[in-house]
Amino acid sequence: DAKTTQPPSMDCAEGRAANLPCNHSTISGNEYVYWYRQIHSQGPQYIIHGLKNNETNEMASLIITEDRKSSTLILPHATLRDTAVYYCIVLSGNKLVFGAGTILRVKS
């Protein structure tokens, strides 16, 4: 029942910005977009979320298009430790519905 579409994998050079896209064309007006990541053998980790305005925190930036049908997670200076599966999620009711995510490989 995931409402999002993400590329299965992406590569990024260490030190460069990683831009992870997500399509959520059926999102409703009051539904938030959440991003999580999961490093191998760990539980998912919250990164950031937003409704319609762009958001930034110490981990990343979230850019949401004006029509809210897509968003991009930006890791400004990727490091090898950012290699993980990144999940874009539309909060459905009171639960997160994860899709398959994007495997981001940061390479030196």
Add this chain to the structure above:
Amino acid sequence: GAGVSQSPRYKVAKRGQDVALRCDPISGHVSLFWYQQALGQGPEFLTYFQNEAQLDKSGLPSDRFFAERPEGSVSTLKIQRTQQEDSAVYLCASSPGQYNTGELFFGEGSRLTVL
């Protein structure tokens, strides 16, 4: 500890055995979730508690799965008569509020292998 703690981290069970997986959420967190993650897939929702009340159990795959949180803190996920398809990582997560439950704190999971 300061985070969500799950035990055991690894469990091997023979088919047909019952297992119990424990979750200690962050102290004071109202909401608690259980997820199941099969190898190579994203986590799938199992059930949700608000304090001791189980408000959503729509994700439990069969009546062999049972979860409880009797005092609104520690939770146990029980699987009866385990089957090979139950092999997965079981993740517990908590959040401080009863609303806006998108910002969850996950434990490292309990990996169940059913032989």
